[in-house]
Amino acid sequence: MSDFDFPPCIDCGVELGSMPDGRCSSCAMDYLISAGACRECHTAMLREDWFGPRASQHVQGCSLATSDDCAARTPDELKAVRIARCGWAP
Secondary structure, three states: OOOOOOOOOOOOOOOOOOOOOOOOHHHHHHHHHHHOEEOOOOOEOOOHHHHOOHHHHOOOOOOOOOOOOOEOOOHHHHHHHHHHHHOOOO
16 A cells, blocks of 8 residues: 555445545545434434524424434444435445
8 A cells, every 4th residue: 555545435435535433525424414313304403503493403293303312322323314314324
């Protein structure tokens, strides 16, 4: 491996360079957004000071809208959110 080769992304395998966690920039962004998304309605939770209360950011009828702990908690839940948001997950 030369000085300019990068290890492949741990998610997609593309050799475009990886972030410190081993993901390429696209997969790292998807991972961060999915990790902050609701595990039921798959909506990314954004800053309350810009986008309003978290409860109003959920899809109407989401049972986790009033929960303080709506993000994916396990690797399987995170994978389900990534599949629902993007159509695939590693």
